[in-house]
Amino acid sequence: MPYKRIYSLLLLLFLSTTNLFSQAENLQKQTKSLAQKATLLMKNENYEKSLILSRQALSQAIALKDNNLIAACYNTIAANFDQLAEFEKALFYYKKGLIYADKTNNNHLKNWINNNLGNIYCFDKKEYAKGIYYYKKSLEYSSKIADSSEILFTKLNISWAYFDIGKFNKGLPYLKYINKHHRIHGDETTIVALNMLNGMYYSHANNPQKAHYYFEKAIELGQKSNEKSDLSFAHQEYSKFLFKIKKFKKAYENLYAYNELTAKLNDEEKLKKVNVAGINLEIDEYKREIDNIKTEYKTSHQILLEKQSKNKFISIIIITILLLFIVFSYLYFQNKQLKQTNNLKDIESKIQENIITASINGQEMERKKIASFLHDNISALLSSAAMHLTIFSTKNQSNSEEITKTKAILIQTHYKIRDLSHRLLPTLLARFGLFYALNDLCEMNSNSTIHFHYSSDVSDETRYDEDYEMKMYFIVSELLNNITNHSEANKAKLHLKELNKQLHIVVKDNGVGFEINQYQTIEGFGLNQIKARINTMEGKFTIISKPNQGTTIEIIAPIDYKS
Known part of the structure; x- marks a missing residue:
């Protein structure tokens, strides 16, 4: 009998362990699938859904403690913000992704994150020294994985960065490599930039005949493709060269084409015109x-x-x-x-x-x-x-x-x-709504001193009236600022739920607190203004606080749904 009992216990333990491994494996597969869908949505310019799925995948990846998946999710989130021209947020998430990527052996992912950081520093922030540093790190990893197309792509970026700051001698070795290997390892996305770089170099080298040839070839190829950005740069650099050799009419034609393309690119990013x-x-x-x-x-x-x-x-x-x-x-x-x-x-x-x-x-x-x-x-x-x-x-x-x-x-x-x-006016609020913006606000305000925990019973995809979302965003933003500046707390929570067509908001911290009957006289808190706003919305505003026992603020506001 004792042997049978021990055998039964061992069998039960084995089955439980097998079940746990199976659950973890299924969660990992589900997380990878979510991350892949998020990346595909981002490539198809569906940034809202991509951000939603990539954040879901990130939460599951953190639960799994899978550094490779965490880094990939951060990279996708950053790439979405990069496409939305939110470069500071993109920089923040790329760097987070790089921290986790460096803990893995995934040199392919390290290559792309470093390359993306180089793009932001060189072409958005104009900090070329940092940008070139990350490009060279990217080149190091692409060389390790022996990916010829990525090596060529990275050297193209390095050459462009050096040429953009007038360091042609440093960029020339990379350009020579690209000219030599582009037919084998290049593609349509890099051919316009390659011809433009050749035009820039021969303009610098005072060889007008070759400069003309490469600039015009870059423009011809750019007009056939969808590379509007590269085509606009080609027109710009060609106009500079034409001014240099005093062919002003043609220079102005290319300058006009550059301005027209730039205006079109800007129009694609506009949300509204301002009157x-x-x-x-x-x-x-x-x-x-x-x-x-x-x-x-x-x-x-x-x-x-x-x-x-x-x-x-x-x-x-x-x-x-x-x-x-x-x-x-x-x-x-x-x-x-x-x-x-x-x-x-x-x-x-x-x-x-x-x-x-x-x-x-x-x-x-x-x-x-x-x-x-x-x-x-x-x-x-x-x-x-x-x-x-x-x-x-x-x-x-x-x-x-x-x-x-x-x-x-x-x-x-x-x-x-x-x-x-x-x-x-945060772009994230206008594009993706209140819940996404508040989630991001908590994450961005968290630091080594205080952590803001965000939770919501409402789907991040839920949208309300635009003015209503803006009011509630700035009310919560003011409350979070009060916690950061006055509470001396190290933990805070923001929870939202929707009940009976009313939005319930709870903001809680573990800070020093205060006497409620004195808050009207405290300068800088803005609580009176918030209370007045909630009252005019026929809502409720409640404060629960005592000295050294933290503060809880509850808001109930009728929802103004999107028409």
């Missing part, structure tokens, strides 16, 4: 709304005062005629006067809330339109100004320090304006 007059009209509308509220308040106040005066007169008559009812009349009218005073206070409080809400709504509308205006117009104008200045200096063969500094200032201003427009 400055429209902004002013919105401001005037909100001012009129506030004036109307004040007028209504004065009218109500005047009516109540007139009623009060009339009632006092009647009371005097009644008291004079009927002395027996003096006490009763006194109590009656005093009670009525108290109610009227309370009504006045309620009206005044409601007006204050409406004024605050109207003011903040106006600010958010301005924020939205100004962000689009900065991104779509001012940023494009600065880029154009920098380009024209470059052409001017090339045409006049001027390398003065003032022109160089002016170009640097224009480029720096361009990136600062672009970053400002993203801070005014």
Whole structure:
């Protein structure tokens, strides 16, 4: 009997272990499938679904502790942000992916992440030293896996980066390699860039005949393909060369083609056009709304005062005629006067809330339109100004320090304006909605000092009315800022759920807390403004806090669904 019992226990243990291994294997297959679907969606420009699936895959990969899958998921998330022109976020996730990729033997993945980092530093941030460093790391890994096409692709990027900063001698060895091996290992996606690079080199080497040949060949091939970006660069570099040799008419033709292509590329990234007059009209509308509220308040106040005066007169008559009812009349009218005073206070409080809400709504509308205006117009104008200045200096063969500094200032201003427009109105909120934006907000605000945990019972794909999403995003953003700046907490939670057509939001931290009856007087928290906004939405705003016991804020707001 004892032997049979031991055998049964061992058999049960073996079956349980086998079942666990089978579950882990199935989860790994499911995670790989999700990651592959996310990558395919990204390549097909379906960035919203790609981000959703890649984040799901990332969560499962972290649970599996599979560094290879984690790195691949981070790379896909970063690539989506890269395509959406959110380069700072792309940089953040590429670097996270590289941390996990370096823990694996997947040299193919290391190659691509390093190459993508090189692209951002060279062509978006214009930090060529860092970009070339990552390109060379990419070349190191592509050489290890002996992938000839990736070696050629990476050397093409290195050559381009060196040529872009005028270091032709350093870029020439890489260009020679590409010219030698492109027929065997190259493809249609690199042929336009290769011819353009040859044109740039022969322009530098003062060989007009070959420069003409390669530039025109790059443009011819670019027009046949869908490589608009490479084609626009080819027109730009060709125009620089033509200005250099004083063929101004043809130079301006290519410059015009470059501007036209650049405008088309910019149009593809636009969400809305901004009308400055429209902004002013919105401001005037909100001012009129506030004036109307004040007028209504004065009218109500005047009516109540007139009623009060009339009632006092009647009371005097009644008291004079009927002395027996003096006490009763006194109590009656005093009670009525108290109610009227309370009504006045309620009206005044409601007006204050409406004024605050109207003011903040106006600010958010301005924020939205100004962000689009900065991104779509001012940023494009600065880029154009920098380009024209470059052409001017090339045409006049001027390398003065003032022109160089002016170009640097224009480029720096361009990136600062672009970053400002993203801070005014996050692209992720406009494209993918409230829940995706709040998830990303928690992740971006987390650091070594404090961690924000995000959870939601609502699908990330759920969309509400655009203005409603913007209001709730900035309310939660203000609460998270309060935690970071005032709570001294190291952990915080954001939880969302949808119940009975109402959005329930809970923000909780383990910080120092405060006395609730004192929060109205605390400067910088903005809780009064948030409470006023929720009240005007006919919602509820609750604060639970005690000193040294953390703070919990609960918000219930009726949902304004997307029409």
